[in-house]
Amino acid sequence: MRILCRDCGRDDLETPPGGPCPHCGAARLIRHPELATLSIAHLDCDAFYATIEKRDNPALANEPVLVGGRERGVVMACCYIARRFGVRSAMPMKRALDLCPQGVIVKPDMGKYRDVSRQVKALMEEVTPAIEPLSLDEAFLDLTGTQALSGLYPAQLLVDLQRRIEREIGITVSVGLSFNKFLAKIASDLEKPRGFAVLGRTDAIDFLTDKPVKILWGVGPALDARLARDGIMRVGELRAVPESELVARYGRIGHRLARFALAQDDRRVSSEHESKSISAETTFLDDLRDAEPLLDRLWPLCERVSRQLKDHGLAARTITLKMKTSAFRIRTRSRTPANPVHLASDLFALVESLVRKEATGERFRLIGIGTKELAPLDTAAPDLFDTAGRKSAKVEATMDALRERFGRDAVMKGRSLKVEKKR
């Protein structure tokens, strides 16, 4: 059994179970027989947005913090104090406030979170180049082979990384260490916050046996319900069903279920993770019914999505309009234009008629636009017949150039001003 101290980093420890580190006296010891050989990690920031807000405003330290848009949005992140009241992220803000009336709402500052995310990534890069970010606040790391360079085995490097992130950036992270991605991700969740959990080849299968199937990557509420209907509640029960049967019943995911149940996952940590969709949505302060005000709200979203597409050099083949009625019913309508699009004006033009079709008296509380099937922009050869499009491309290129020099608000369309005024 290898024992590693998370505070002083020493691993030449002789200490009985439950005892503190004989060197520094700290109680945070990691014990695992395979500690020195596991090299796939998942690193997850603890209540990322909320933690950053607390770091930047010490007055919030002991308050339940809810990051999200005012009263009508959803909770994008909540601190661990807020979680004690039952608040969870992605919950409607109104419900969060019912559960936790003293909650302090902080408006999200995505720019700041992105900056912190970059700082975290920079520290990760000092440990390994094989990083696969999943979002701003979590990433997979493959530390295979790093020992030859650093002289330290992966767990030691990760303990060190975790301490540096706390000390230098001022936020806490949880680490899961295992021999494949899906187990590493499960592990990072086991001891949150500030956790460090290990799942090795010797204990992973036993560990999984009694766990509910929804612990597995890819098992969402729908699949969970289907599995439950078929009498499969726990991961161990999946092992009794042949893989071919799982595939026949649940489709391609069946292969994955069979492998996951046996703690197998051969997906590699890939640093070239491509973004699969870019979207933006907004919830209104008051529900809207008519097409024009809906379109006024839609335009800035098109600009935002377009900006991200341009930043990444991408164009989208499928554009989806999302609208949520005041009865919380979600409607989505998709369009696939002849050529991939990336200009705000093109995105807007594609969904404009869809909005008009939907705006027939019902009230809406949310509108959003999403783009899928993204392809590099240079494959999006412009269309000969789209002479108007060439003109608007020139206009937008000029606007973008101005914004780059003079800031985001240097130039805007009249439609954005309409919403600005109403705010």
Next chain:
Amino acid sequence: MKLTIERSTLLSALGHVQNVVERRNTIPILSNVLMTAADGLLAFTATDLDLAILERAPVSIGQGGATTTPAHTLYDIVRKLPEGAQVELALTKDQSRLTLTAGRSSFTLPVLPREDFPMMPDDDLPHRFKVSAEDLRRLVDKTRFAISTEETRYYLNGIYLHAAKSNGIAMLRAVATDGHRLAQVESPLPEGAAGMPGVIIPRKAIAELRRLIDQADGAIEVSLSDTRIRFGFGNTVLTSKLIDGTFPDYQRVIPTDNDKVLEVDRKRFKDAVDRVSTISTEKSRSIKLSLGHDKLQLSANSPDSGSASEELDVTFPGDTIEIGFNSRYLMDIADQVDGDVAALAFSDAVSPTVIRDLADERALYVLMPMRV
């Protein structure tokens, strides 16, 4: 029905008709070929409802009649029979099977009643003219590469054939485009074609037409209405529905004032594009043309596979210009140029470029640049 036919005659006729028959059909009878024996001729008809082909071949008929049987099976059998074989086709007495006998081989094939076979209406096609096989081949060959395969733009899924005036001379003009490139080719307007409507001939009909032209000599009889077109080659007749749509106003996108003209040796240009494009990314296939005074540099860059560049001596009096193209499209067009010199006329890096064959003023190509 009972008849005897030469294996090679049967094979050649079935070879034509079986192309029209889709391999997979939801309507069983569309997998079949209709055979009608009368007056010393066996007529073969196949259709996919959009396209129909009729072929006649001489046979010796024991008993006239008609039936339908799976086209691909019949073709495969005949293909495998030895050369020079005499093939006997006969319907069984109860008309439920077709027997095929050749030498010591015999087959029985299922049949479906001839009455169920869908026939294209045989009504009047008011516009008729004759066009030489050579002219029709040129119109098809030099434009078909640009036909769009995008189903949402169904009206671009064919060649637009129409009568047009070019410098005051009446021409039969073929145009195809996929929105990224456009090809326009003309030949003198045949007698009788002046009043014809502009028609869009679908891609599949073009493919069949092209196969048949190769075996034709002399003139091909074309007759058409607003909805159908028919090509007559002696014993073979191809009839196709036309695409029911409006071909876009293509003349609007052909630039007339591109004044920066590059002249380049076609072969060397194409080879250089081919070489440099080895590096361009699989998806975009983009290459960059950097033009200076009498100089052309082709280059490609890809984050994965490195970079390439090549210089060519050209004639170019203009200023410097940098412009990107899909290399595949450039080569497709270079392939159409028969003369030694291709002329590329540019306006700027984002506007369409016109490409001409200096040896052929009746062909013109337009290519949209890519962002580089």
